[in-house]
Amino acid sequence: MNEHLASIHIKDVNVFYGTYPALKNINMTIRKNAITAFVGPSGCGKTTLLKSINRMNDFIKDFKLTGNILVDEEDIYSSNKQEYLISLRRKIGLVFQMPNPFRTSVYDNLSMPILEKVPGMPKKQVDKIILKVLEETHIYEEVKMRLQTNAEKLSGGQQQRLCIARALAIEPQIILFDEPCSALDPISTMKIEDLLEELKKEYTIVIVTHNMEQAARIADYVGFFYEGELIEYNTCDKIFTSPHKELTQNYLSGKFS
Numbered sequence: 240m241n242e243h244l245a246s247i248h249i250k251d252v253n254v255f256y257g258t259y260p261a262l263k264n265i266n267m268t269i270r271k272n273a274i275t276a277f278v279g280p281s282g283c284g285k286t287t288l289l290k291s292i293n294r295m296n297d298f299i300k301d302f303k304l305t306g307n308i309l310v311d312e313e314d315i316y317s318s319n320k321q322e323y324l325i326s327l328r329r330k331i332g333l334v335f336q337m338p339n340p341f342r343t344s345v346y347d348n349l350s351m352p353i354l355e356k357v358p359g360m361p362k363k364q365v366d367k368i369i370l371k372v373l374e375e376t377h378i379y380e381e382v383k384m385r386l387q388t389n390a391e392k393l394s395g396g397q398q399q400r401l402c403i404a405r406a407l408a409i410e411p412q413i414i415l416f417d418e419p420c421s422a423l424d425p426i427s428t429m430k431i432e433d434l435l436e437e438l439k440k441e442y443t444i445v446i447v448t449h450n451m452e453q454a455a456r457i458a459d460y461v462g463f464f465y466e467g468e469l470i471e472y473n474t475c476d477k478i479f480t481s482p483h484k485e486l487t488q489n490y491l492s493g494k495f496s
């Protein structure tokens with residue numbers, strides 16, 4: 240088994256922002272070697288759940304989570320130590336909707352997180368990792384002559400692949416994607432989708448998407464959320480061809496959005 244794979248168990252999870260219940264009694268197991276998509280209308284809690292998986296919500300005032308999220312059987316809310324949180328977020332990467340490269344060179348975007356993780360790593364070794372992740376994300380050919388260029392000068396699609404490369408550079412086990420293609424053109428979107436299909440062989444992938452065609456194309460499992468509840472969770476095939484709940488059917492057939 241690949242050491243980069245991890246499964247996630249979400250048990251009786253409730254999330255509140257103040258008194259507002261954003262997630263209600265969520266139970267789901269997210270599998271290794273698969274792409275799991277979270278879908279549902281705006282405000283149903285997809286991002287909240289995604290960010291709860293690497294504790295990015297901890298930064299939000301009034302955020303409260305009850306229940307358990309286990310990654311490889313370890314409760315990720317069991318410790319509040321700073322070192323633990325840093326190692327957790329290294330293990331579980333997050334890629335956002337808008338590409339957010341650091342305002343520095345393509346090279347530094349990748350070398351900085353690597354050196355932050357392993358201070359003093361020899362340049363030769365850093366360069367080896369950079370080459371590997373640029374190849375993995377299929378932008379090496381596009382950026383090899385521009386490694387010292389500011390990353391903000393790359394196209395949106397290239398920036399997003401660079402952000403994925405940056406996430407990969409610190410060797411996570413799980414990568415969470417929050418609508419990674421919504422700011423991208425169809426060709427860049429296709430490249431990211433192909434990339435996710437490849438990455439699932441080595442990483443556990445969770446993606447939030449509003450694009451049902453995209454979910455149908457790439458997801459192995461789909462969770463449909465509505466008003467903070469997980470309404471239905473099943474294989475992509477079953478969700479799209481024979482959903483159990485009328486609400487799921489209505490959402491997928493575009494009766495509401």
Ligand SMILES: Nc1ncnc2c1ncn2[C@@H]1O[C@H](COP(=O)(O)OP(=O)(O)OP(=O)(O)O)[C@@H](O)[C@H]1O
Pocket residue numbers: 256259261279280281282283284285286287288299
């Ligand atoms: N920091 C916050 N403080 C208070 N309420 C919040 C906060 N973040 C989210 N919420 C509320 O929690 C609910 C779920 O939000 P969330 O961002 O998880 O939804 P989403 O499914 O990702 O929506 P979208 O598809 O629009 O991105 C919404 O009603 C939202 O207003």
Ligand SMILES: [Mg+2]
Pocket residue numbers: 285286287447
């Ligand atoms: Mg969201």
